[in-house]
Amino acid sequence: MALIQVDNATFSYGKERVFQNISLEINKGEIFSLFGPNGCGKSTLIQCLLGILNLSGGTIRLGGKDVKSMKPQEIAREVAYIPQVHEKSFPFKVIDVVLMGRVAYTGLFSIPATNDREIAEEALKRVGMIHYKEKPYTQLSGGETQLVLVARALAQQTSILIMDEPTAHLDFRHELSFLETIIQLVKETDITVIMATHFPNHAFYFENHNISTRVALMNDNKITVQGSPLKVLTADNMSSTFNIQSKVLSFQWEEGDSRQIVPLKTL
Amino acid sequence: MKKVLAYSAFIAGPLIIIFLSLFIGRYPLSISDVLNVLGFKIGFVELKSSDTSVNVIWDIRLPRIILGAIVGGSLAVSGASFQGLFRNPLVSSGILGVSAGAGFGASLAIILFQNQSTYIYLFAFSFGLLAVVLSYIIGFNYNSTPTIMLVLGGVIVSAIFSSLVSLLKYIADPYEQLPSIVFWLMGSLASAEFQDILISAIPMSIGIIGLIAIRWRLNILSMGDREAQALGVNIFLVKGLAILFATLATAGAVCVSGIIGWVGLVIPHIGRMLVGNNNQVLIPVSLSLGAGYLVLVDNLARTLTGSEIPLGILTSLLGAPFFIYLLKRTKGRGW
Numbered sequence: 001m002a003l004i005q006v007d008n009a010t011f012s013y014g015k016e017r018v019f020q021n022i023s024l025e026i027n028k029g030e031i032f033s034l035f036g037p038n039g040c041g042k043s044t045l046i047q048c049l050l051g052i053l054n055l056s057g058g059t060i061r062l063g064g065k066d067v068k069s070m071k072p073q074e075i076a077r078e079v080a081y082i083p084q085v086h087e088k089s090f091p092f093k094v095i096d097v098v099l100m101g102r103v104a105y106t107g108l109f110s111i112p113a114t115n116d117r118e119i120a121e122e123a124l125k126r127v128g129m130i131h132y133k134e135k136p137y138t139q140l141s142g143g144e145t146q147l148v149l150v151a152r153a154l155a156q157q158t159s160i161l162i163m164d165e166p167t168a169h170l171d172f173r174h175e176l177s178f179l180e181t182i183i184q185l186v187k188e189t190d191i192t193v194i195m196a197t198h199f200p201n202h203a204f205y206f207e208n209h210n211i212s213t214r215v216a217l218m219n220d221n222k223i224t225v226q227g228s229p230l231k232v233l234t235a236d237n238m239s240s241t242f243n244i245q246s247k248v249l250s251f252q253w254e255e256g257d258s259r260q261i262v263p264l265k266t267l
Numbered sequence: 268m269k270k271v272l273a274y275s276a277f278i279a280g281p282l283i284i285i286f287l288s289l290f291i292g293r294y295p296l297s298i299s300d301v302l303n304v305l306g307f308k309i310g311f312v313e314l315k316s317s318d319t320s321v322n323v324i325w326d327i328r329l330p331r332i333i334l335g336a337i338v339g340g341s342l343a344v345s346g347a348s349f350q351g352l353f354r355n356p357l358v359s360s361g362i363l364g365v366s367a368g369a370g371f372g373a374s375l376a377i378i379l380f381q382n383q384s385t386y387i388y389l390f391a392f393s394f395g396l397l398a399v400v401l402s403y404i405i406g407f408n409y410n411s412t413p414t415i416m417l418v419l420g421g422v423i424v425s426a427i428f429s430s431l432v433s434l435l436k437y438i439a440d441p442y443e444q445l446p447s448i449v450f451w452l453m454g455s456l457a458s459a460e461f462q463d464i465l466i467s468a469i470p471m472s473i474g475i476i477g478l479i480a481i482r483w484r485l486n487i488l489s490m491g492d493r494e495a496q497a498l499g500v501n502i503f504l505v506k507g508l509a510i511l512f513a514t515l516a517t518a519g520a521v522c523v524s525g526i527i528g529w530v531g532l533v534i535p536h537i538g539r540m541l542v543g544n545n546n547q548v549l550i551p552v553s554l555s556l557g558a559g560y561l562v563l564v565d566n567l568a569r570t571l572t573g574s575e576i577p578l579g580i581l582t583s584l585l586g587a588p589f590f591i592y593l594l595k596r597t598k599g600r601g602w
Contacts, residue, residue: 050497076499083497089354090488090544098488104499109480111547156498 001064003160004049008058011044018044019221021058026157026194029209031186033161033203034196035233037242038043042196043084045218046164047136049194051075062160077105080153084164084196086145091136094148098124101155116155127181142158143174150181156225160217161185161194167202200238200261204230217241233261243267275544278553281336281558288332291566294323302330304452334467334523336558338456339473339530341520343557344550345513346531347538348478351485351546352509360517363417363510364424368398369521371428374435374448382447384458388467388522394517394544403510412506413492418551435539437561454525454579458471467523474516475554481508482550489546528558533590540593550595560586 003026005197010020019041026032034042047053049060051067060067062078101123102116112120124130129146132140134193137148153161167175179202185191195202207214207229215233216226219241225232230248238246238261245264250257289301304324306312314321339381345360353362361367372394373387380386405420406412409538432452439445473573479486484505487495495502517559534551534557541556564585566577 047493052493053498072496072501073499076497079497081494081497083494084496087354087491089491090351092354092486092544096486096545096547100490100498103484103487106483108484108505111483152498 002026004056004065004194005061005064006049007061008050008056009045009048009055009060011048011053011055012039017221019218022134022223024216024223026192027212028192029212031182031184031193031195031203031206031213033206033213033215034194034218035198035203036202038198040218041221042218044105046081046162046173046196049162050079050081055256062103073104076156076158076175077160078158079160080156080158082146082149082161082166083155083161084166086149088138088145093133094129094135094137094140095120095124095133096139097148098151098155101152104156117158120151120155124148124152125150126154126185137212141170141174143170143178146170146174146178147181150185151179154185158191160192160194163193165196167197167199177229179205183211186211200233203233204261208256212262232257238263239267271390277555281340281555281562284559284562285332285336288562288566289324289328291570292328293322293570294319296320296324300324300482305409321377326461330461330464331565331569333462335456335460335562337464337468337471337475337528338520338524339534339557339559339561340554341546341557342514342527342561343473343534343538343553344475344478345516347535347546347549347553348485348509349531350535352506352513353418354489354491356536357416357532358375358418359528360513361425361526361528363402363421364398364428365514365517365528366394366521367425367428367432369395369434369518370399370452371431373451373522373525374432374439375445377444377451378435378439381443384463387451391522392467392470392518394428395428395521396514398428399510399514399518401562401570409529411492411503417510450577451525452579454527454582455568455575455577456524457569457575459523463523467519470515472518474512474514474519477508477512478516479550480552481505481512482546485546485550512557525579526576527561527579527582529579529586530561533586534560537593538591 004026006022006024009022011018036042044053047054051070051072067075082155082261098120099112099116102112102120103218121130124133126149129147129151137145140148166253167178170178182193186193203213203215213229214227215229216223217232217237225237235246238244244266246257247264248261250259290296300320303312303506304321305315307314308325311438333535342360349358349360349362350356369391372390376386376390402417402420402424405423406417435559436448439448484500486504486598487498487500492502535553538552538556542552564581565578568581
């Protein structure tokens with residue numbers, strides 16, 4: 001059985017339809033990318049997967065359970081979320097931010113216990129940020145903040161990680177080191193990753209690293225194609241979705257064969 | 268070790284201030300007087316001091332000092348909680364209109380019932396609660412309470428009640444009622460008696476204990492509604508509880524003390540400079556600082572001149588320069 005099963009999902013804000021009749025199956029241990037133009041409904045679909053927004057029609061099942069019937073606490077034990085933009089309000093210490101990932105495991109009137117602290121520190125070690133533990137997280141760079149949010153998600157000890165354009169604000173190096181962290185995680189922990197992205201090459205990047213990867217192309221309120229990166233991210237599909245001309249390149253370098261898609265010009 | 272010392276200082280500080288404040292005032296008291304009277308009242312020594320000492324310590328100074336401590340603690344804790352909840356460091360305990368509502372209730376009671384304190388408490392408390400309920404209803408929208416809507420609700424409701432207070436001042440009798448209204452609005456602990464403490468301490472304690480109980484969840488609410496929910500928090504419930512507890516604490520404080528500004532805004536910031544922004548630590552520390560601060564300021568209010576100086580005037584007049592000093596010393600770190 002699929003870990004996440006979406007059947008005929010439809011969502012609208014009042015009369016405005018955001019997406020309709022979306023069906024997906026996401027399996028354990030894969031990286032599933034949602035790819036599509038701005039405003040195609042990726043973020044809305046993600047919020048429906050997280051139970052923050054409710055579908056207008058259809059169902060989303062997490063491990064066989066309908067998301068609609070689950071409490072926030074139950075969902076947060078299955079799915080962790082890394083937002084697109086995180087608005088920092090107070091200069092909490094890095095460790096205190098990561099500890100927030102433990103809230104789904106603590107009672108309404110309690111505070112995190114020693115073992116929660118250990119789990120949080122373990123998560124910080126995993127993303128290589130343990131040295132920043134006592135620093136105010138408002139002083140971190142965009143890339144470091146994103147890693148802290150990954151650690152917070154890991155502290156939730158979920159089997160699914162959902163990310164909304166996680167590298168949108170990162171520079172070249174931080175983007176790569178973020179992707180490397182994700183790859184290492186998937187290989188070591190068998191976690192399932194769902195990410196909305198504007199970079200088709202992320203999907204190729206995961207495939208180049210031999211991780212089971214699928215892409216769903218969203219456009220015009222629905223999913224137009226889904227499957228392996230090679231099948232979905234073609235010059236034809238790019239042209240029909242974005243009105244651009246592009247080319248998929250294969251090349252060799254020290255670490256083996258790689259594939260990337262290069263945008264050439266608008267049509 | 269350092270932590271243990273710091274924590275004991277935060278617990279012992281207000282208690283020491285309360286004890287020392289018993290000596291401050293017109294009527295001079297010796298240490299043996301104070302210890303003897305306290306011991307006698309608790310019931311394990313015989314009375315050696317004069318009856319006047321008993322009266323001054325037990326009936327006049329102690330109730331007022333204890334009330335000051337609880338009121339200061341309530342305002343500071345609810346201010347700190349609201350700052351976290353609304354993700355805004357400029358918010359204070361009156362943000363949802365509780366002070367404006369209580370001001371109107373008290374003014375109305377003064378006009379209707381000629382200064383009977385029981386009615387003033389009752390009206391101030393009820394209208395304080397009513398104001399928050401109205402703000403909440405205005406802010407409630409599609410089964411949720413977006414922060415910005417709540418803040419706007421609070422601004423609207425405060426504006427309405429402030430105008431109504433002006434209206435009452437305008438129609439009040441200028442010789443009897445108007446001065447009472449004005450004095451009440453400036454805040455004072457002068458009327459404190461044990462019976463007042465007992466009644467108003469109930470909502471204040473429920474509020475303080477409740478906020479301390481959910482203090483860690485306040486951290487998570489300050490991440491914003493969407494992230495907090497994704498982390499597994501029932502935001503509707505926790506936000507509602509935070510507003511309920513903070514309102515009980517503030518309304519309980521305002522109804523006996525009148526409007527005392529500044530404590531609910533600045534004490535939490537002093538706490539942030541000392542111990543950081545983690546509400547798990549900040550909320551209890553705000554309680555300690557708020558309690559100590561208000562008792563100290565009230566000592567000045569009742570002894571600085573022959574007659575009482577309204578407390579609300581002194582809290583800001585003394586607090587502001589101290590806050591500037593702290594800001595300059597810490598160079599605004601902690602924000």
